[in-house]
Amino acid sequence: MEFPTIDFGWVGNGNLIGMMAVLHVMINHAVAIGGSVLMVSMEYAAFKRGNERLEAYARWLSKWILIITTTAGAMTGVGIWFTTTVILPNAIGSLLRIFHWAWFTEWLVFVSEVVLLLTYFYTWDRWKGEKKRLHLRTGLALCIMSWLTMVIITGILAAQINPGDWVETLSFWSAFLNTTWVPSTLFRTFAAITLGVAVLTPLNRWFVKDPLDRHIVLKLYGKWLVVSVPLMLVSGWWYLKTLPDQAQTLVVWASGMSDFTFAFINVLGLLLMFVLGVMLMDGRTKYPVALTVFTAAFSLLLITEFEIVRENIRKPYVIYNYMYANGVLKTDVERFRKDGALAQATLSPVREVTEANKLQAGEELFRMQCIACHSIDGPRRSRVMTERAKGWSEEALASFIPQMHNIRPVMPPFAGTDEEVKALAAYIHKMVSERNGAE
Structure with a gap:
């Protein structure tokens, strides 16, 4: 009530926030986290085998990860701040007061991530021979920092839906270390790797020409996919069980599907993704195009569904049991x-x-x-x-x-x-x- 109200008219205020958030999460999860993990894994595989062609492919990926994360990723991140601040200033103001130091820490981690990404990309030619291990360690540090950015933000997002006893204690740690944080973080971690595999797998048909190189890359993707899909399912179930009772009952409603359709689509989709992982792990250089396209599309829709559901199951609150979705305490x-x-x-x-x-x-x-x-x-x-x-x-x-x-x-x-x-x-x-x- 202390701020001016801004109406984006036909687009809809809630729709604008949702579109910006989904776009940012897709870029952040698929490219900054999943893509980085696969890129560094690929460089390590190339280093172990002395395969320069494979290393060149990892380097090519690093260029696009750098471009996408520092342009589209950064702009959509700022876009989230812009849309949420002008549309829900009371909510953002409250979150900044509660999580001031967490957000400050996340900013430092993000700056470190960008510095590491720049260092990683621009030292491919300089750090050769004995220094190659230093380049790999830089890549590993990049993956960790990318992941830590998500860990901190997930703590804040999870607190919006399950702030524990923060309303009574007003303690930062009560809000941040909420019971939803760990399973939500794990789910996003494995979803990010799955997204990375899903998006990169179709690209191998055009950018990895040598059959032996393609065999190595696909086998690597398959290992990550076979591990990530089941763990994503388990952590997703754990996340569901940590939600408030009313939020749990709203999950299917928030998806806009019937109970049967929701279960059928998600179970079938995850099963097909797991099947693709098994096929890739087998080292096949030829696999059904339809399955890879489906996996890429389904994984992007899955993270979209997750974000939409996460936003809607908070209702009627924007910060559970504290502030309603319209900013009224x-x-x-x-x-x-x-x-x-x-x-x-x-x-x-x-x-x-x-x-x-x-x-x-x-x-x-x-x-x-x-x-x-x-x-x-x-x-x-x-x-x-x-x-x-x-x-x-x-x-x-x-x-x-x-x-x-x-x-x-x-x-x-x-x-x-x-x-x-x-x-x-x-x-x-x-x-x-x-x-x-x-x-």
Whole structure:
């Protein structure tokens, strides 16, 4: 309530955050973590065999890992900060206060990662012979730093959904060392390696020409895949069991699939990925193109599904049991219902509801308490008011809003007076009627 509200309109505020987060995670997991692990593994295999062609391929990978992580990876990382800060300033402000030193440490680790990546790439020609081991150690350090960046950020993300007893203790360690952190970190680790294998395997058909080299590379990929897929499944199950009870019940709902479809797609997909790993480990230089394409597509969709589910199962909170998804503190709801939400909004031009400003007040309330997830219209039909409130009368909306959190537990309770409820209902009804061509 202390910050201006920004509405990205048709795109949807929640959609914008989700798209940026998924894109960044894909790049970070598949390239910065998974790609780095496979690249260094490949260099080690080339070093052991004295295979210069294989080393050249690892070097080629290092160029693209450097380019992608320092451009698209860095820009989407900044993009997450930008979108979340302007859309959910209260939530980001709270997380920065709670995890100040963790985020500062993560920044130092990220800088170290970039320095190591630059060092690793630009010393391929200089560190030869006896210094080759130093180059390999630099690569290993790069993998560790890339992974530690994820470890720290995962601790913060995990605390949003399961902060332990932080609400009572307000202790940094209570929030960071939450029960969800370890399984979530393990799941992301093995998912990153799986993603790296899935993305790089199809490239071997074009960039690894020698059959013997291809045999070595694919066997290496197969070993990582056969290990990572089962461990990803186990750590994912462990992660599920550490979630709050309500969050566990929302997992399938958050995916947008039925129970059967959710189980069938995920189990079948992981099984086929494991089968590909076994085939690669067998050292075959020829394998079904459809299977590799499927594995690449499925692995990217899997991490997308994970991010979407993770975001949605927190509902109605953005920080569990502390702050609702719209930035309203759980402890402030009753005060807002008594004194009014508009009275607490520092930058709102409307401080109380009158007949003259009713629609303007409703718009301000919609921006303050709804646009984090909803928009009037947009591409995500399950979230737009033109679909959700279509055919509803103003009176029906006014009756539903105060009870919506009881009817739909994923919705935060409306924090405002009866007059503010009516103003919000009037605004939604007017906008939906206009967009749907009603009188």
